[in-house]
Amino acid sequence: MIAIIDYGMGNLFSIYNGMKKVYDNPMLITADNIPSIRTAEGVIVPGVGAFDDCIRNLEPFSEVLIEVVESGVPVLWICIGMQILFEASEEGKEKGLGLIPGKVVRLPSNVRVPHMGWNNLHLQRHSELLDGITDADYFYFVHSYYCVPRDEDATVASVEYGVELAAVVSKDNVYGVQFHPEKSSQKGLQVLSNFVGMCK
Amino acid sequence: MLAKRIIPCLDCDFGVPGGRVVKGIEFKQIRYAGIPWELAAEYDEQGADELVFLDITASHERRETMAHVIEKTASNVFMPLTVGGGIHSLEDARRAFNAGADKVSVNTAALKNPELVNELAKRFGSQACMVAIDAKRRYVRSEEDAGKAIEEGREIIDTREGKCWFECSFYGGRKFTGVDAIKWAMEVEKRGAGEIMLTSMDRDGTKDGFDLELTAAVCDRVNIPIIASGGCGLPSHIKDVFKFTDASAALAASIFHYKEYTVREVKQYLNENGVHVRL
Numbered sequence: 001m002i003a004i005i006d007y008g009m010g011n012l013f014s015i016y017n018g019m020k021k022v023y024d025n026p027m028l029i030t031a032d033n034i035p036s037i038r039t040a041e042g043v044i045v046p047g048v049g050a051f052d053d054c055i056r057n058l059e060p061f062s063e064v065l066i067e068v069v070e071s072g073v074p075v076l077w078i079c080i081g082m083q084i085l086f087e088a089s090e091e092g093k094e095k096g097l098g099l100i101p102g103k104v105v106r107l108p109s110n111v112r113v114p115h116m117g118w119n120n121l122h123l124q125r126h127s128e129l130l131d132g133i134t135d136a137d138y139f140y141f142v143h144s145y146y147c148v149p150r151d152e153d154a155t156v157a158s159v160e161y162g163v164e165l166a167a168v169v170s171k172d173n174v175y176g177v178q179f180h181p182e183k184s185s186q187k188g189l190q191v192l193s194n195f196v197g198m199c200k
Numbered sequence: 201m202l203a204k205r206i207i208p209c210l211d212c213d214f215g216v217p218g219g220r221v222v223k224g225i226e227f228k229q230i231r232y233a234g235i236p237w238e239l240a241a242e243y244d245e246q247g248a249d250e251l252v253f254l255d256i257t258a259s260h261e262r263r264e265t266m267a268h269v270i271e272k273t274a275s276n277v278f279m280p281l282t283v284g285g286g287i288h289s290l291e292d293a294r295r296a297f298n299a300g301a302d303k304v305s306v307n308t309a310a311l312k313n314p315e316l317v318n319e320l321a322k323r324f325g326s327q328a329c330m331v332a333i334d335a336k337r338r339y340v341r342s343e344e345d346a347g348k349a350i351e352e353g354r355e356i357i358d359t360r361e362g363k364c365w366f367e368c369s370f371y372g373g374r375k376f377t378g379v380d381a382i383k384w385a386m387e388v389e390k391r392g393a394g395e396i397m398l399t400s401m402d403r404d405g406t407k408d409g410f411d412l413e414l415t416a417a418v419c420d421r422v423n424i425p426i427i428a429s430g431g432c433g434l435p436s437h438i439k440d441v442f443k444f445t446d447a448s449a450a451l452a453a454s455i456f457h458y459k460e461y462t463v464r465e466v467k468q469y470l471n472e473n474g475v476h477v478r479l
Contacts, residue, residue: 013300017275049325109423114327114394116425117448118203118249118478138203138478140280142327142394161202183302185244185278 002199003029003040005065007057009047009080018182019044022193029061037064042073042199046182047080051104051145052092054080062097069099074173074198076129082169082176083147091145100171102149111162114144118184121157121167129175130157130168131194137187139167139179146178203478204442204470205249205449206463207427208456212236212285214257214265221457222256233457237272243456244277246463249478251277252305252397252451255285256372263292267299274300284332284397285372293320297328305330305397308370311377311384314391321392329395330427331388334373335366335381335414336401355382355421359413366414373401382417389422396422397451400430407433410441410450419446427451435461435469442475 004019006012006028019026026044029037037043043065047054058065069075077085086096089104096104107113118138123130146165149155159167159178169176175195181188210221213232221233233239240251251273255266266286274281283296284305293304304324310317310331320329340346340356340363349356354365366381385396398418400411408431415428425448428441432452441447455461467477 013271013274013298014278014302017300018278020275021278048327112423112425112446112448114424115202116327116395117205119201120203120478141202142280144326183278183280188278 001040002026002042002044002196003037004044004046005037005058005061006030007061009049009054009057012046014180014182015044015046015078018189018192019196021189023196031060034061034064037061037068040068040073042195043068043075044195045075045077045081047078047084048142049080050091051080051083051089051096052094054084055092055094055096058084066097066099069174072173074175074195076195077174077176078182079143079178079180082178083145085169085174085176086147086149089145099174100149100154100169100176101151102147102154104145104147106145107143108162114142115146115161116142119159119161119179121159122164123157124155125153127156127168127170127175128198129170129177129191129194132190133187139181139184139188141167141179143178147176201476202448203249203476204447205427206438206467206470206477207250207252207449207451208239208243208248208463209252209254209429209451209453210236210239211254211256211453212266212269214255214269217265219265219269236269237276239457240273240277243463244279247467247479248279248463250280250282250449252282252284254305255283257286263295267295270296270299270301282330284330289316290319290323293324297324303328303330303395305332307332307334310388311368311370311379314387317388317391317393321394326392326394329393330397331393331395332397332399333381333385333418334369334399334401335411336369336376337361337364337411337414338367339364353383354380355417357382357413357417366417369401373404381414382421385418385422389424393424395425395427397427397429403431404429405454406431407454409433409437412441412444415441415447416445425449435466438466439470439473439475442470
């Protein structure tokens with residue numbers, strides 16, 4: 001079973017629908033059934049919204065999520081979900097989860113903010129998550145802050161918007177995507193499908 | 201590199217069972233153009249970057265039909281979906297998001313209660329809060345008029361047709377507010393809007409091309425993405441709006457609904473003419 005964490009941050013309908021296209025049995029996990037995350041073969045933490053709200057709303061799930069990460073189960077963190085993997089953000093006061101060393105900063109002022117729309121990736125290193133994806137493929141982004149990993153190797157793919165910023169990061173079994181795969185048409189579904197493949 | 205977005209707009213009558221896409225000419229005459237989710241799937245196939253559903257229904261029984269249309273579309277089409285036209289409160293917005301919308305667009309309700317923009321942005325995030333501005337040219341023909349308009353706080357723009365300011369309309373173009381559209385754009389950015397859908401009332405339905413002067417004036421004064429709308433009748437109109445203004449996206453309805461051009465044909469044309477699009 002692949003679990004989708006429903007912690008009240010944004011549009012669960014989209015990620016649930018997207019997952020249903022590539023996988024038979026995604027399960028929405030609310031605060032009422034947190035222990036069942038332990039039985040998941042893979043976990044998705046979706047999200048739109050602000051950094052502090054995200055950290056606070058995820059609080060009830062954090063302990064079990066960290067436990068699952070430590071057990072080696074693949075976990076995919078989307079958009080603001082990716083940002084809370086880091087230690088801190090200029091957007092908020094709360095501490096991030098710190099699963100990937102680094103910080104989150106505001107987009108530069110020479111570009112329109114938010115970074116909204118379809119942008120193509122620059123692949124930096126191999127990851128199963130991006131199997132079948134090339135530099136010519138576009139994904140839907142919408143964000144005002146971006147992740148700066150301390151360790152360059154954390155970046156799987158980057159994207160250019162005023163600066164060259166991290167679009168996909170990974171560390172061991174933790175994966176973060178700044179774009180919305182569930183809003184990125186066929187290529188987005190491909191990324192979700194790759195993730196499903198990694199969960200068995 | 202960030203691609204310029206092409207957004208087909210589906211003006212929907214949810215008073216008809218199942219909903220219908222319609223195309224009005226200058227907000228008056230109405231013709232039917234198809235079933236919303238069928239058109240949505242077609243546009244997805246053609247490479248549309250995003251879709252906007254505008255509820256033009258006057259009645260109140262529309263809400264469930266709207267939710268049904270969005271649900272049906274969102275389970276099948278994986279791109280950003282915006283719902284506008286019937287959003288007057290946080291509750292309306294919540295209903296649209298629960299059905300699978302990614303953004304809501306507000307016009308009348310925001311002009312009547314500007315706090316709504318702050319509340320939407322705070323509750324659902326700026327990225328989900330689009331403000332639609334329907335702007336109409338008001339020419340100032342004499343020095344005296346110009347002086348008066350400036351005194352009233354209008355932004356006067358020099359256009360090829362003469363000096364003018366732009367007035368916001370609401371209630372689907374049926375009423376005027378006296379509010380300066382350019383000032384309003386700057387205000388909604390401050391209030392937390394993540395994007396502006398800017399429609400020229402002078403051009404809407406005419407197929408004469410976008411109002412480039414209006415679009416450029418707003419793009420110059422705000423730093424959030426601007427969707428240009430109103431007047432698109434040819435692929436070259438879209439090329440022009442990207443060439444002469446800093447619009448992030450172009451919205452069009454009739455040239456796609458009546459199959460004059462597919463989204464793909466438009467994008468290929470743009471690509472050949474130096475506009476960066478996702479093919």
